[in-house]
Amino acid sequence: ELKVEQNPLFLSMQEGKNYTIYCNYSTTSDRLYWYRQDPGKSLESLFVLLSNGAVKQEGRLMASLDTKARLSTLHITAAVHDLSATYFCAVEGLKYGGSQGNLIFGKGTKLSVKP
C-alpha cells in the first residue's frame, strides 16, 4: 500500500524565519504534488514536480524532489503571516502504466506564522 508521510504535522513559526516541511513516500513514483489549503477552502496547486532533482520556486516557497530517497521538501524562506495554511503533498497511486492515477495525500502540515 502506498503511504505518504509528512512531517511535521503542525508547525508554528515566527515571521521572518525559515523552515522545511518533509514528505516521504513509499513507492517509486516520479511525480509529486504540493497543494495549499486554507481553512474551509479548496486545494490550491502549488507545485508539480515531475522528475528526480526537480526544484521549483514560487515566492517564499521552494519545493524539491529526490525520487531515489523518495523524499520531497517544501522550504519556506522568511515566512510571512499570509503563508499560514495547511500544506499537503500528494503522490500518484498509479495502477495502470501510462494512465492517469489517483492522488494519495499526506496528512498535511498545518502551518501557523505568527508576527
Add this chain to the structure above:
Amino acid sequence: EPEVTQTPSHQVTQMGQEVILRCVPISNHLYFYWYRQILGQKVEFLVSFYNNEISEKSEIFDDQFSVERPDGSNFTLKIRSTKLEDSAMYFCASSEWDRVMNTEAFFGQGTRLTVV
C-alpha cells in the same frame, strides 16, 4: 481562468437519504475525480473517471457510491443511502491527460455534506 465548479456548497441530509453532488469540470479536461476530506483529516481518493467509465476506485467507493457524466459538462457523485460517517467535504477535480507536460489536478471548492 477556467475552474472546477461544484454545487451545492453545503448539503444537509438525513441518514438513509440519497444525495447527488454535482460538478462541472474544466471544459477541455479528460480525467475527472472525486475526493473526500473528513473534517480535520487528510484528503482521500474516491474514484477517477475517464472516457465515460470508472478507471480507478478506492475501497471507500463501495456499492453505495456511483458516478455519472450525464451530459457533456456535468460529473456527479451519488450516495444512495447516506450514513453518518459520509459527512465530509467532497471535492471534485479534473485534469488533462498529458503525463509528459502536466498532470496537475484542479480542485473545485467542495461540497460540505452533513448527514444527520
